[in-house]
Amino acid sequence: MDRWEGTKIAAGIGLACAVMGGAGWFSARVMAPDYPKARGYAVAGIPPVDLASVQRDWPVGGSKMEQAELIGYIHEIDKAVVPVSTEPEVAREAPVDLGTLLASADPEKGRRTAQVCMACHDLSQNGPNRIGPNLWGVVGRPVGSHPGFAYSPALKGVGGQWTYQELDHFLTSPGRAVPGTKMTFSGIRNPRERAQVIAFLASNGASKPPFPAPQPAATEAPPATKIAAAP
Ligand code: HEC
Structure with a gap:
């Protein structure tokens, strides 16, 4: 290829671009397309989606790390099926204190319920941090x-230690116990199941702090309700 051949190819490409650009400009004059100003397909009675608010609800921001975390999160959450509760509901009738529940809680059942936690948490010694x-x-x-x-500033701001009571409170409804927490988990509402999970968490560590002492079973007229009772 002599040196003119390269120049000719370049000139050819340049000319082609110029012709295409010119043709585009010319046809835009001739056709004068008129694009609609508003978004199309408005459906009567349905307000348009506020895209800004959708973005505000998006759990994490845009950095590379967070994107990877988010994708992992979405995959994990697909697998995170909250097991159907087989425990009798005790919250309604007589609230049983945490000490009593923990004393009879089966950590093995707790381990099974805690499968849902493992979607986001590693529980092994020296294990990694994951989504949680x-x-x-x-x-x-x-x-x-x-x-x-x-950690989220919300959780960082809590202070203190994870006592049995604090864990019980947090795991009932993380979002309500610590508004602004990053733990997007709705909570374990059944107190017995919660106690099982907490008993399992306690067994999953080097030292297990002693369970809180069970309260004596409530008699027919416990003093606490006497004070609160209407005359
Ligand atoms: C969807 C993911 C997800 C699930 C499911 C989840 N967690 Fe979390 N968890 C997190 C995240 C994220 C944090 C950090 C919260 C923050 O910084 O606000 C966290 C924090 C915690 C903490 C505080 C730890 C500390 O070091 O202070 C505890 C305790 C905890 N989770 C227990 C559980 C238990 C028990 C379960 C299952 C019943 C569970 N989590 C299920 C994501 C999850």
Whole structure:
């Protein structure tokens, strides 16, 4: 290929581009397309979606790391099926205190329920942080303290340690117990099941803090309700 051949090819490509561009410009004059100003397909009675609000609800922002986390989260959450409760509902009639529930809680049942936690948490010793922090030895651990995990400011602000009572409160409804937490899990409403999971968490650590003492069973007229009772 002599040196002119290259120049000719370049000139040919340049000319082709110029012709296409010119033709586009010319036809736009001739056809004068008139694009609608509003979005199409308005359906009567249905308000348009506020896209800004949809984006505001999106759980995490745009960095590469968070995108990967989000994709992992979506995959995991597909697998996270909350098991159907087989435990009798105890919350309604007589509230049983946590100490009593823990004393009779079966950690093995708790382990099964905690499968749903494992979608986001690793529970092994020296295990990694995942979507949520590693939960080895979480009972008695300072809240929001696992190294290397980026906690939400909300959880960081809680302070103190994960006592049995705090865990019970948190796991009932994380979003209500700690508004603004990153733990997007609706909670375990059944107190017996919750106690089982907490008993399992307690067994999953180097040292197991002693369970709170069971309260004596409520008599017919417990003093607490006497005070609260209407005359
Ligand atoms: C959808 C994912 C997800 C599921 C499912 C989930 N968690 Fe979490 N969890 C998180 C995230 C994220 C955090 C960090 C919260 C924050 O920083 O606000 C967290 C935090 C926690 C903490 C606080 C840990 C610390 O170091 O302070 C505990 C305890 C906990 N989860 C227990 C559980 C248990 C028990 C279950 C199952 C019943 C569960 N989680 C299910 C994502 C999840």
